[in-house]
Amino acid sequence: MAVPRRLALASLLSLAFAGQALADRLVTSDGRVIEVQKARQLENGDYLLVFRSTEVVCPARFVASVEIEGDMSDYVPRDAKEEKMLAKGYVRYNGRWMSKPAYEAELAKETEARRLRTEELALHSKFRNGYTKETKHFQFKTNTSPELLDFYADLLEAYYDIMDKRVGIKPTPKLSRTKMRINIYRSRDDWERNNEAGMRGSVVGYFSFRDESLNFFHDYQDPEFTLWVALHECTHLLTYLIEPQSWPRIWVNEGVADYFGSSDVTRDKKGRIHIEPGKLQVDRILTVQQAIKDDTFVHLEDLFQVEKSNFTAFEYAHAWSFVYFLNNTKKYQKGFKKFFKEFYTVPNSVEYTWEPFPNVQGTAKIIPADEVRRILLKALKVKDVAKLEEEWLAFVEGIELDSATARFKRAYRKVLQAAIDDFDQAKEDLDAAIDAGLEDSRAYWARAMVKAFKDGFSSASADLRKAVELAPLNARYRHDLGMAISGAGLSFGFITVSFGDDSMDKTLEKLDETALHEAEEQLALACELAPDNGDYQEDLADFRSSRARIGK
Template identity: 50%
Template structure:
């Protein structure tokens, strides 16, 4: 049984355990189909009744469609006038009085329309029946939504135009006018299962199938936009010359710089991209390295092999390309020429044939400019005889970048927490890292970054510092801002349930639990854990079931 089948069975079993006999369905704006006992409009939002509790939505911003399958006639009169009208067989619906048969007929029509829309979304939410579209340069497949499909189509075409204008994309004769495939998955788990991506992978370009693959992160869409553009850079350089085997530091740094675009629209509504958005976490890494005296030197950067290219070197590589494009117009112009010449295999650059893995090229051979040659060409283009002065300019430029805004402080802390950067070599270093992250998050939230993600991130740091009551308050704040988040409810439930621990397997495809508490969860702990399981049965349904064994 493959992973997708395994998860389908787990999710199906969880739904059977959790779903009531009569059920309404609700489609969220991020295209999740939620099953609940009853979904009814209440005030400006909805009241959702689940098996394990009730969720009240203050407004309808999180809801795309509602399908009522249970008792549709439970109308409650709002005043005495309505009560009398009802006694006479009339009901007020959408500001209009109508007979009860007409009212029920209207409800049936609306329910049928909602059912059709829900069925369509549910149908296309499966990868084998996903939506497809074709643009000038790409073939798209996605089970997110038609709106997101259109968004990424427009975004990647705008990026193609930007890079074509900057460097000139003349497709290799080998590829002709081939349109590259773009696969956009609706969840990370599905991306892992179907695209066989690793747990820490957010997206990638697969040369063998000529496919760009990534998942849409509904909680952080800006991250997905960055991933799509970053990986699209690899796709575009492949189009220019499939047989060029790039130096890792340059390849990733360029993708990172140009993939980090400021996205806006002009007066005509056309997408406008401005590359070079500041990456706070990378700046901070290099700034700290400079202070500690262990920063990567430019001559070392030129020589970094693939196996030695980690996150620390990634930050240095990006910062050098950022410096070349942002510090000096002369350097920017020189960089553009160098990069174009490198990938189009200009005669002024010497290339050599090297053996490569078959997954890179079936022939097992590719062309590459050596580190020594790239160093020579870069220094020549920038007008330097050696790296001494250039390195001073680079490091001085990066060291002087301020990182004080609420947005910057939040991102710095979030990256540290999300990628396990809190953990140091010992408890004291870990606590010191957590205290710095907490200071950043406090400043960010007080400065206006009052999002569910900000509160949930701070809760994780507070837990690390053994400040459980404060962490609980932040999780409640996160749930208030994002009441349909299964993750936040699960985190709150586990905090309220002593003796629980959850672990991700190394492959990242499944979770295991360890419970020292011999009693099943009760009270609010059971409510929050149960709601999490109903909101996301694929992730939490099986875990919730284990807690009751």
């Protein structure tokens, strides 16, 4: 009898928590808490981490602290007080010493809590059954977790407040009664399977003016990338609320969205989110600097006129850098804020035409390119565009960059966005960055993805092994290494491997026992490192089912 995927996932997660009666807690240097069966420091200072699936020697720099829990058989007491506790048969748990019965009661309570969470995560693992939350301005839905639901709700409400103070969001009576829908998917694969517009490939998020919804996925490997996407696309949502029938010029719309998308996000002591827009994007600066050097840069007059169909990543970099320049040049800051408000609110002083448009209203206000140019120059108090261009280019040229870091970040963005047309350039950038001595696990992972796309999955293994070496507790790298070894495929946006039982069986039949064991070991370890990631659990379940069928 076929077992429904949700029930199979729940069973797998339950098994993952079985046998965890004794576990140590490890806090990583980046703040994650990982449960391992045993964590012991070696003579050289590194840690031997014993997982259910395998053992890992982890360099000390990745470990912030370790709490030895429950099994005190080889625990070395720190002082006389701890010696007495051990002599009494006490155990250390959650940073406290307690009697064996108290420990067992605490353990039973936590085991039950984990069981309930496992069932809850499985219940909401499909987007149609996702968690929901309604806030002051939005309706959220996600199949990630309750914690991420709360985080994104706080984030986008905080962003609404920022934009409201800057421009003044005054929705129409109808929109004021409507809460925009925010859909957050648990992974890129899940997003590509389920987003309502059928977006995939290099699209990593979008705001739909047709159904008034914001859509993106959470990237567990790189949450900062998700922050950028969420804030970038939410800019489009908020400018829609300001004037739902305005269709802005592409260079302004994307340049502004990218400026606000690149933000520092922090929490204060009271837990409130603070957003500081305008982080420097070194990859975009690198692109414009190289264009200036090669005399291929986009002139301002051309940028003002560019249409959406001709707006590529190259124009994107120029638009963002121009907006960044205006916001970081004192004499233009006030003028650009005035332009920003006038451009998006479309007052009577701005000329526009009504044209048919595929939005909810059926028509849109189209501001001609020359009119956008006029109100910008008026707000900036500029008459000489050539001089303004000289100032902008000089500003960009004056920004000092670390070449290896900038080339890596440019390529990394292309991989995360699955911009396959730019993969040759991405490969050159990654090779140059790595050859220059950049020791960043993300660079090796990104190059593995490019190699997998261009030359096949097996070509990715060496770089994935290096990524694992540099970041041994990264679940994504472990998962992708397991998938690459198995030959079952890698999935990261533009590659969606879909196989029936027979095709996966045939793939695994070609592997020897050593490869099968290592692949399963890596996939299982990924699940231990990221127990809330349902996609990893499903891939492991598929692998094990196939292996059982072929009897290997």
